[in-house]
Amino acid sequence: MSTVTETLHHDDDHHEHHAPPAGIKRWLYTTNHKDIGTLYLWFAFIMFLTGGAMAMVIRAELFQPGLQIVEPHFFNQMTTVHGLIMVFGAVMPAFTGLANWLVPMMIGAPDMALPRMNNWSFWILPFAFLILLSSLFMEGGGPAFGWTFYAPLSTTYSGDSTALFVFSVHIMGISSIMGAINVIVTIFNMRAPGMTWMKMPLFVWTWLITAFLLIAVMPVLAGAVTMVLTDKFFGTSFFDAAGGGDPVMFQHIFWFFGHPEVYIMILPAFGIISQIVPTFARKRLFGYASMVYATASIALLSFIVWAHHMFTTGMPVFAEMFFMLATMLISVPTGVKVFNWVATMWRGSLSFEVPMLFALAFIVLFTIGGLSGLMLAITPVDFQYHDTYFVVAHFHYVLVTGAIFSIMAAVYYWLPKWTGKMFDITLAKWHFWCSLVSVNVLFFPMHFVGLAGMPRRIPDYALQFADFNKWISLGGFAFGLSQLIFLALLIKACRKKGEPVSDQVWEGAEGLEWEIPSPAPYHTFETPPVIK
Amino acid sequence: MTDNKKEPDELDVTSTNKVINHSKMVGKLLVVVLGMFGFGFALVPLYDVFCDLTGLNGKTANSAATYEVMDIDESRTITIDFITRTNSGMAWQFEAQTRQLKVHPGQMNEVNFTVKNPTRHSVVGQAVPSVSPGTAALFLNKTECFCFEQQVLQAGESVVMPMRFYVDPQLPDDITYFTLQYTLYDVTATSGDLTMNSGE
Numbered sequence: 044m045s046t047v048t049e050t051l052h053h054d055d056d057h058h059e060h061h062a063p064p065a066g067i068k069r070w071l072y073t074t075n076h077k078d079i080g081t082l083y084l085w086f087a088f089i090m091f092l093t094g095g096a097m098a099m100v101i102r103a104e105l106f107q108p109g110l111q112i113v114e115p116h117f118f119n120q121m122t123t124v125h126g127l128i129m130v131f132g133a134v135m136p137a138f139t140g141l142a143n144w145l146v147p148m149m150i151g152a153p154d155m156a157l158p159r160m161n162n163w164s165f166w167i168l169p170f171a172f173l174i175l176l177s178s179l180f181m182e183g184g185g186p187a188f189g190w191t192f193y194a195p196l197s198t199t200y201s202g203d204s205t206a207l208f209v210f211s212v213h214i215m216g217i218s219s220i221m222g223a224i225n226v227i228v229t230i231f232n233m234r235a236p237g238m239t240w241m242k243m244p245l246f247v248w249t250w251l252i253t254a255f256l257l258i259a260v261m262p263v264l265a266g267a268v269t270m271v272l273t274d275k276f277f278g279t280s281f282f283d284a285a286g287g288g289d290p291v292m293f294q295h296i297f298w299f300f301g302h303p304e305v306y307i308m309i310l311p312a313f314g315i316i317s318q319i320v321p322t323f324a325r326k327r328l329f330g331y332a333s334m335v336y337a338t339a340s341i342a343l344l345s346f347i348v349w350a351h352h353m354f355t356t357g358m359p360v361f362a363e364m365f366f367m368l369a370t371m372l373i374s375v376p377t378g379v380k381v382f383n384w385v386a387t388m389w390r391g392s393l394s395f396e397v398p399m400l401f402a403l404a405f406i407v408l409f410t411i412g413g414l415s416g417l418m419l420a421i422t423p424v425d426f427q428y429h430d431t432y433f434v435v436a437h438f439h440y441v442l443v444t445g446a447i448f449s450i451m452a453a454v455y456y457w458l459p460k461w462t463g464k465m466f467d468i469t470l471a472k473w474h475f476w477c478s479l480v481s482v483n484v485l486f487f488p489m490h491f492v493g494l495a496g497m498p499r500r501i502p503d504y505a506l507q508f509a510d511f512n513k514w515i516s517l518g519g520f521a522f523g524l525s526q527l528i529f530l531a532l533l534i535k536a537c538r539k540k541g542e543p544v545s546d547q548v549w550e551g552a553e554g555l556e557w558e559i560p561s562p563a564p565y566h567t568f569e570t571p572p573v574i575k
Numbered sequence: 576m577t578d579n580k581k582e583p584d585e586l587d588v589t590s591t592n593k594v595i596n597h598s599k600m601v602g603k604l605l606v607v608v609l610g611m612f613g614f615g616f617a618l619v620p621l622y623d624v625f626c627d628l629t630g631l632n633g634k635t636a637n638s639a640a641t642y643e644v645m646d647i648d649e650s651r652t653i654t655i656d657f658i659t660r661t662n663s664g665m666a667w668q669f670e671a672q673t674r675q676l677k678v679h680p681g682q683m684n685e686v687n688f689t690v691k692n693p694t695r696h697s698v699v700g701q702a703v704p705s706v707s708p709g710t711a712a713l714f715l716n717k718t719e720c721f722c723f724e725q726q727v728l729q730a731g732e733s734v735v736m737p738m739r740f741y742v743d744p745q746l747p748d749d750i751t752y753f754t755l756q757y758t759l760y761d762v763t764a765t766s767g768d769l770t771m772n773s774g775e
């Protein structure tokens with residue numbers, strides 16, 4: 044809370060325009076939204092590669108039936124930490140990084156509202172993940188109870204490193220809450236004159252709604268991990284039936300956080316796609332207002348569907364019907380969005396630059412993930428699909444080809460604005476096509492093994508799944524290697540290699556961020572622009 | 576948020592040219608954050624209240640009901656199964672002497688459970704009931720039950736524990752059969768003073 048008063052005094056360097064300090068101090072002390080955005084994005088990418096390396100361990104073990112490479116306990120740690128890192132370390136920080144870079148530029152603000160807190164909210168993140176990752180090397184190993192840390196797995200049956208897990212989740216939560224508060228205050232207070240609510244770019248809208256979701260549910264997650272901590276170490280019985288608690292209640296509390304969380308990871312993606320598609324269709328976004336209302340209704344509905352993750356815990360039929368129908372209702376606003384993107388492209392003058400390729404892949408593949416989600420929403424069939432690879436296929440389609448592809452689309456779209464140089468288009472196309480093919484070889488067959496009954500989170504499986512798993516693993520290795528192309532491209536781009544680009548960068552691009560010079564100067568919009 | 580000074584540097588000019596201090600809004604958002612943190616914990620009692628009212632998770636009441644003489648509805652017969660199990664790590668032998676009972680709503684019934692501690696040390700146990708289907712839990716009224724308190728058994732001791740109950744005649748018509756399950760937990764480690772009885 045002291046951060047608030049601190050931020051009030053930050054402005055001295057704001058008006059003097061001196062160059063940022065050189066070396067590491069520039070990054071440690073920076074309060075510049077562009078620097079912090081870059082830090083978030085690089086951090087997210089490093090975490091993406093780290094979590095990806097764990098996925099490679101998982102796929103190597105599952106390449107053949109039987110146990111050959113790792114112990115089952117280590118396998119469980121890999122699935123758990125892979126999930127935690129990808130959710131809290133890769134996808135969420137990447138979106139926060141994009142928000143830092145883009146929200147002030149899109150609304151014509153000189154910086155985020157609370158720059159000192161912005162610095163703080165980034166710099167506690169690496170420590171959270173150091174704590175989490177270091178627990179893997181301790182006696183007894185790291186968390187092995189799945190990223191959902193269901194009680195009693197995380198209370199009665201977990202190792203002592205659970206305390207470190209809880210502490211690191213607390214830090215991640217504090218970081219994202221601070222980031223969310225910053226986004227909300229920036230958007231409410233710092234819009235340029237004339238930037239009315241319904242003129243805001245959709246990326247700003249979706250992030251605003253995401254930020255409200257974050258401050259609503261991250262504290263509930265903090266509560267859940269705190270209860271796990273006290274149950275495990277301080278003798279409380281929140282989730283222990285012997286002491287009057289209830290393990291099923293854990294799932295209710297967790298998914299009350301968990302379901303809005305999945306929209307936290309996809310709403311900014313919707314915003315990104317809504318920025319990119321109009322640019323390369325050279326048409327205005329179809330149904331702007333309906334996009335805003337659809338985003339808001341998805342966010343509201345996300346609070347009343349949590350129990351669809353727990354149909355098999357034994358709920359009354361009425362509750363199962365309610366959660367089934369409420370879940371299916373979400374496909375209506377989501378369908379509105381997909382329809383609007385397609386309608387934006389309808390009779391547009393389309394061109395297929397790399398950001399557009401990723402955006403198109405997003406629309407098709409995210410819709411596949413959405414449809415398998417609709418299947419999972421149907422209570423009776425969920426009893427068959429629950430805890431199988433079908434679920435794994437579903438959430439990887441929405442998170443990898445959904446959230447991650449949208450982040451890649453965003454990076455390709457705005458990277459020339461950030462560096463002032465066009466990225467290496469050949470490498471980018473290699474990255475896209477390799478990723479597109481391999482990601483489908485990786486995740487599509489998971490639908491089939493899931494329907495055939497292969498359970499998730501196991502290091503070994505029945506022989507009849509061997510062929511499919513071999514293909515899945517090969518797809519996985521190929522997808523992992525494809526990301527190294529992206530790494531090479533990003534390093535090249537950060538060394539400012541490539542053709543200089545115009546201020547507008549893309550022919551059809553519209554918005555305040557395309558009116559400032561490329562590369563974007565260190566300070567922008569110190570005098571607010573006037574919006575027509 | 577205690578900083579109320581209004582120097583020009585601290586303020587941002589908004590679209591309407593009004594000056595707005597960010598700390599006011601940050602304060603409001605922090606209240607939301609703290610409120611939601613509290614809400615996470617408030618879910619615990621809310622969950623229990625919700626389940627008590629609806630009987631959703633099959634928990635029966637934690638305290639004894641009083642039986643008033645009432646009409647026995649002999650037109651209905653309800654079949655009740657009694658199931659016992661012990662949680663992992665609990666060594667006691669635990670059995671219902673009657674596995675199945677046919678009762679009329681309003682009628683007083685008694686079932687005995689035998690429990691034996693075969694270990695060489697005294698153990699504190701806690702039985703936790705669960706009724707399936709859950710809605711029947713609201714209509715199962717126990718006037719006496721060993722599950723209301725923790726049980727202490729010395730090494731090798733065995734006891735018969737009675738459970739008296741009646742089924743409320745208000746039991747919905749579609750329920751003709753339900754199951755009452757008891758799970759025994761070893762709570763020696765957390766029961767505190769009760770373990771002192773081992774000295775007797």
